[in-house]
Amino acid sequence: MIPPLFDDDAPFWWPWEQPSARDREGYALRRGIGVVVRHTRQCRHMNRLALATRLHTSPSFVTRLERAQRELTVTAFLSTCRALDVEPAAMMAAAQEEAFPLGWHGDRVMDDPTGQLVLPFPMTLGEESCPVVP
Amino acid sequence: MPRGPVSPPGFTEGTNPRVSEPGRLLSVALGNVIRRRRLARALEVRELAALAGLHKGTMCRIELSRIQVRTDDLVRIAVALETSPVDLIAEAVAEAFPGGWATVSLGQDEAPPSLPGDDLSALSMAMACPW
Numbered sequence: 001m002i003p004p005l006f007d008d009d010a011p012f013w014w015p016w017e018q019p020s021a022r023d024r025e026g027y028a029l030r031r032g033i034g035v036v037v038r039h040t041r042q043c044r045h046m047n048r049l050a051l052a053t054r055l056h057t058s059p060s061f062v063t064r065l066e067r068a069q070r071e072l073t074v075t076a077f078l079s080t081c082r083a084l085d086v087e088p089a090a091m092m093a094a095a096q097e098e099a100f101p102l103g104w105h106g107d108r109v110m111d112d113p114t115g116q117l118v119l120p121f122p123m124t125l126g127e128e129s130c131p132v133v134p
Numbered sequence: 135m136p137r138g139p140v141s142p143p144g145f146t147e148g149t150n151p152r153v154s155e156p157g158r159l160l161s162v163a164l165g166n167v168i169r170r171r172r173l174a175r176a177l178e179v180r181e182l183a184a185l186a187g188l189h190k191g192t193m194c195r196i197e198l199s200r201i202q203v204r205t206d207d208l209v210r211i212a213v214a215l216e217t218s219p220v221d222l223i224a225e226a227v228a229e230a231f232p233g234g235w236a237t238v239s240l241g242q243d244e245a246p247p248s249l250p251g252d253d254l255s256a257l258s259m260a261m262a263c264p265w
Contacts, residue, residue: 026206029219033205073202074164074223075157082156087235089224096220104218 025100031068032099033077036091038066040084054083156231156238161199163230167222169197171215185214 041051041062048059048066055061064070065080072080081088096104172182183193187210195201196211203211205219212219231238 023206025213026204026209029209030205072205074160074205074208075154075202077205078157078160079154082238088160088227089220092223093220096218104220 027068028099029095030072032095032097033072033091034066034068035098036094037062037080037084040086040091041066044084051083055079157202158199159230160226161202164203164222164226165197165199166229167225168211168215171217171222172197175215182211182214186210 041048048062052059052062061070065072065076077092078088081091084091172179177185179193179197180190183190186193186207188196188207192201192207193211196203196207208219208222212222215222227235
């Protein structure tokens with residue numbers, strides 16, 4: 001089976017690479033971090049090159065970080081927070097809220113029998129969260 | 135004459151020279167936080183590793199900050215400890231940087247060079263952004 005190049009109705013993960021629920025949660029948080037990093041970078045009026053210069057890395061690293069195509073360590077997360085001048089707990093809270101809009105496991109919805117907390121994409125931050133960006 | 139490979143100057147055994155000092159502090163603090171949470175729940179390393187779906191050696195190295203924790207593993211550990219990644223990160227940051235996050239600023243050697251198009255006034259205006 002050859003996957004189509006573009007199909008709105010296609011699942012996000014192909015059937016042969018369907019990850020487990022744990023991997024989906026990890027990927028969701030990674031995706032949330034990427035969304036928050038991109039949003040923060042744009043709030044700072046920085047391009048990828050400027051952020052990459054602060055991180056002493058390449059712009060492609062920033063691209064993969066924002067697109068959740070790169071596994072992120074806590075050290076790299078801290079470096080990103082330092083480069084963006086954001087408190088790590090605040091950024092992680094925003095990423096967690098972005099990744100799990102229904103709440104974390106402690107806030108699990110009791111009437112949800114499946115326990116699926118990961119919502120489908122796209123995940124976007126509201127423009128009202130950054131009033132500086134025109 | 136020492137035998138075997140010679141460590142470069144400034145290299146301490148058991149540390150990663152590519153990790154910055156704040157990153158090392160955060161890794162150590164995160165390992166301590168995970169260990170405290172595990173002991174509070176009366177779990178052994180292998181039990182927590184089984185709950186998190188990780189190898190017990192990996193879990194032990196995480197607690198000893200021998201390896202860097204990935205965010206994916208952080209989610210698994212948080213689920214196993216019935217907490218959230220935010221709580222783990224917040225507690226680790228508070229332990230690693232008792233003086234506050236403001237003290238962990240980019241040093242002069244890490245300051246980015248000025249780039250064409252950099253507008254400091256726009257950057258200072260952007261500081262009003264909650265993020």
